[in-house]
Amino acid sequence: DGGITQSPKYLFRKEGQNVTLSCEQNLNHDAMYWYRQDPGQGLRLIYYSQIVNDFQKGDIAEGYSVSREKKESFPLTVTSAQKNPTAFYLCASRWGASNQPQHFGDGTRLSIL
Amino acid sequence: ELKVEQNPLFLSMQEGKNYTIYCNYSTTSDRLYWYRQDPGKSLESLFVLLSNGAVKQEGRLMASLDTKARLSTLHITAAVHDLSATYFCAVDIPGSARQLTFGSGTQLTVLP
Numbered sequence: 001d002g003g004i005t006q007s008p009k010y011l012f013r014k015e016g017q018n019v020t021l022s023c024e025q026n027l028n029h030d031a032m033y034w035y036r037q038d039p040g041q042g043l044r045l046i047y048y049s050q051i052v053n054d055f056q057k058g059d060i061a062e063g064y065s066v067s068r069e070k071k072e073s074f075p076l077t078v079t080s081a082q083k084n085p086t087a088f089y090l091c092a093s094r095w096g097a098s099n100q101p102q103h104f105g106d107g108t109r110l111s112i113l
Numbered sequence: 114e115l116k117v118e119q120n121p122l123f124l125s126m127q128e129g130k131n132y133t134i135y136c137n138y139s140t141t142s143d144r145l146y147w148y149r150q151d152p153g154k155s156l157e158s159l160f161v162l163l164s165n166g167a168v169k170q171e172g173r174l175m176a177s178l179d180t181k182a183r184l185s186t187l188h189i190t191a192a193v194h195d196l197s198a199t200y201f202c203a204v205d206i207p208g209s210a211r212q213l214t215f216g217s218g219t220q221l222t223v224l225p
Contacts (some may be wrong), residue, residue, distance in 0.1 A: 033212075033213075035215075040218075040220075041217060041218070042117075042201060042215040042216055042217045042218050043156075043201070043203075043213075043215040044215075045212060045213075045214075048212060058212070090155060090156065092156075099144060099161065099163050099205075100161070101146050101148075101158035101161050102146075102158075102213060103158070104155045104156045104157075105155060106154070106155045107154075107155050
């Protein structure tokens with residue numbers, strides 16, 4: 001079945017540590033997105049990528065980094081510069097310029113140790 | 114900067130009742146999406162509204178879009194417990210690399 005796979009489901013970060021969240025899709029979608037969701041809040045865009053080897057900052061990119069070396073993969077690194085990383089992280093993808101909705105993965109819940 | 118506002122943010126309703134959730138946005142757009150999120154889960158696409166006057170219905174939910182008023186509504190008819198979830202609207206700005214801006218969500222609880 002086609003879909004978006006995020007891993008791990010739960011992740012714990014120690015002080016000063018970088019951690020990487022995985023997002024893989026087999027939908028052949030061009031565009032991929034990373035969102036952060038805090039309790040009781042909507043989604044805020046961290047980074048997005050429309051094509052391989054290209055990505056742009058969203059509204060809250062500080063303290064995060066991404067890469068897009070393959071069409072299927074868009075990993076997100078939460079760096080030690082992100083002082084408040086505890087949140088639910090959602091990855092999404094969509095056909096490049098279509099009107100179709102974004103499809104979401106099941107999310108990764110990140111907490112501080 | 115695009116702002117998307119939903120109201121109410123919290124809604125408790127009795128089974129069998131009707132209610133409407135409102136989504137207002139601040140910039141011209143003719144693409145609006147509704148999503149559902151169950152606690153601790155991901156987002157599920159409900160409706161895609163692509164033009165002024167668009168209306169979509171699925172079961173007890175009906176969504177509409179008025180681009181002139183910059184308003185979308187999600188109407189719930191004869192609510193049942195299974196509809197309890199958080200509902201988000203999201204607006205797509207043409208020419209913005211297809212980013213979505215999300216509302217804060219409406220947490221719906223349907224009481225027996």
